[in-house]
Amino acid sequence: MSDQKLVIEYDDQTVRMFMMASIFWGIVGMLVGVIVAAQLNFHFLNFDTSWLTFGRLRPLHTNAVIFAFVGNMMFAGVYHSTQRLVKARTGSDLLSKIHFWGWQLIIVSAALTLPLGYTRGKEYAELIWPINIAVALIWVVFAINFFLTLAKRNEKSLYVAIWFYIATIVTVAMLYIVNHLSIPTSLLHSYPIFGGVQDALVQWWYGHNAVAFFLTTPILGIMYYYMPKAADRPVYSYRLSVVHFWSLVFIYIWAGPHHLLYTALPGWLQQLGMIFSLMLWAPSWGGMLNGLLTLRGAWDKLRTDPVLKFFAAGVTFYGMATFEGPLLSIRSVNALAHYTDWIIGHVHAGTLGWNGFMAAGLFYFLAPRLYNTKLYSVSWANMHFWLGLVGILLYVASMWVSGITQGLMLNNADEQGILAYPNFLETLQSIRPLMLTRVVGGALYLAGFILMAANIWMTVKSGKAVNGVCEVADTEEEGKKLGLIGAIVHPAFLYSAGLIVFSCVWLFGEGFVELIGMGLTIVVVMSCIVHFARSGDSFAAWYDKLIENSMPFTVLVLLSAAVGGVVQIVPLVNIDKASVAEDKIQQVYTPLELAGRDIYITEGCYNCHSQMVRPFVAEVKRYGEYSRLGESIYDHPYQWGSRRTGPDLARLGGKYNDDWHYDHMLDPRLTSPGSNMPNYPWLFEKMTDYGSLPSKINAQKMLGVPWPDWSPAEIDSAAKAQARAIKENLEARGKEVDQDAQIVALIAYLQQLGKSDAVVEEVASK
């Protein structure tokens, strides 16, 4: 032991690079957002060009803003604050470089493949399988680098921001890997291993928690470091940090099914989704409170400091969005809001308000410090704030009005079940002015963001890159380590785990098991109270010890985040498909229909069309019988959709004739005056890829889809025979078409939608 001082130089170059990347991709992602918003109102902006069409650009927008903009921003914040919070330079400079360049390479490959139509057809999980593997690998690099940093830390204890970073790293890895499990059929194409209802559940377990653990927890960590720093005030309540952190990590995971309310998802899962969303309200607000109340005594600084101004507004939007979330998950509210713009508005309150403003605050904080200078212009930053704020308000308010308007119109059926607005397009026309307002709001927000980019650029030019340093005492402090066993074999953990396990047994068990679960839950609660009251054991002491030990801490985070997924997903994955099909089971596609379905996915039709008729009078009258679980059970990926810019397609098959579809895909306004759907002229020129069908069908067979045992030649001739029949049918009606054109396969698929077999009683009872 010696009391020599060691000087540590932080690696701030990585931070600077991530910051610049985030700003650059932010502009790209938001620009694409403004373009796709404009396309919804002016269909000619699709330019009759496949790679500029809404269905392909919208995934580019969502992936760019989530993974490129917020991803890079998060990495900048994590790398900068973690080094300072643990008083150590990042684990490995090489890993930092691999992380940075690997991530940018992933983004570039996403930006190339998505417009070209290479997609997995699942929202925010569109990237094709080779890129998925790259994402997982780079994420592991990030994780190793992060935990290496913790390992060489000169700070015994882990601050709350680090807890949130740990939760982000382990949970995103879990979610991403499970939702991207696929069987490749070629270098660029794969089918997800889950199908139908299982795929839907896994998708929203992932989708909802991408919001939780990619867009929320890392940003909360960033808030916990930069808010008290910028305000120069202590964090409001440590205790609140502990309680809201653990409740957030535990509860968030369960809430995914609220994206599937009133669908064919089994009722118990829907109800879990709703009640856990409601229970999420307080834990979310715990974060908001700790952020806003940290500003006590510093509110006057908001007037002068753009950093705090953005942080305060960002956290307020977080509070608003996390109140709106539980509200929207109430089943009766969701009945109105689901599939409408209200959801779009809700998401953007979170992303523009919370993510975007926290990013702006972070960058205004970082830039002057990383370049040892002053912010170039505070008035530009203020201008950015007001442009952004007005932009968000216009955006969110117009989407509220649009969503509620269209939801009310579509659900409006009188006592005789007669629809007040039988024509779907009527409801579209009524929201057009609101869609236009949204474009204006988004453009204002983008303008503000570009102003920030210019401001940061000028700031960077006025200064010189410097790396932060800190001095630490070179002492080897040998505290007693708390291993995993030590962390678990402690009343604090045992009682918590017992409470969770036994209450699950009680709530999910039946009969005798249920009673035992209830009894044990009560016993655990009582003995826990008695134990902590009597013995000297203290929860706080255990926890203080736990946060000095990153390994057991990380394991406990992973465990608590895993519970919800295990309880929800495992039972549904293990079901016998035929037995849960309710009274209808999907017919297996023909080869041509499968080819058509893959075209449907390539064109991103799911971005605007659902395939899920909800059990409401208005929907049953408009679209036909409500959708059964069995009707999409063989769909890899599922295509239930999340937004109805156009009508539901679950029962489209046989509704119109082939000519109708021919005209409609050529120019939707020929059959549907006033439609905002793009034209798809290339479907009439590009040829269907028959060659890949055998390997696709083979992959589906491995996944349990009951395809007949066909040879590749049989598959080919079956596909071509069906194509010929459709072509002849079209030609008889005076429509010229190449038999092998994609439109033929797509028509085959569209005409099959909703075709199912009745489930025979014996199968059902098995």
Place this chain on the structure above:
Amino acid sequence: MSKQPTEEKIRAHTFDGIQEYDKSLPNWWLFTLYATIVFAVAYWVYYQKADIGMTQEQELEAALAQVDEAVAKAKAEAGVLDNDTFAVMAKDAGIVSAGETVYKQTCASCHGQNLEGGIGLPLNDAEWKHGSEPLAMKKIVEEGVAAAGMPPWGPVLGDQKVNQVVAFLVSKQVK
């Protein structure tokens, strides 16, 4: 850090200069948390344990039963619509123009702005494949012709609009 009211407990440890108060949780916040948990358990018991709450399929069934009842009642009150009634309606300018609006919105994209046909059959000639009587026409509008790709419009439009559009067609009919 600048001012620190003495009564506020602050944790001894700091992280990169960041201090933390250890304030107790706000009561209203705790109440919200507990209230949502209690509600969650009650909701679960109501739907899953006690089986009191209806499933979404049962909800739909009940709603559709009410609709059927209302439709039956309305039909009984309206009396029997026969071919002659449509002949009378076809002379009522109000009904015909309402029917024309429905036609333009719903039918024109396939049957043509001027009934000349297109994706669907023409309606301005003397040929009526499925019968030229108003009631036969009504049946087609309501139930569609699956083989020809004509959708059933009865559930979407409802009885009144179907009658209007049939009256409109009768008014234009070439015998």
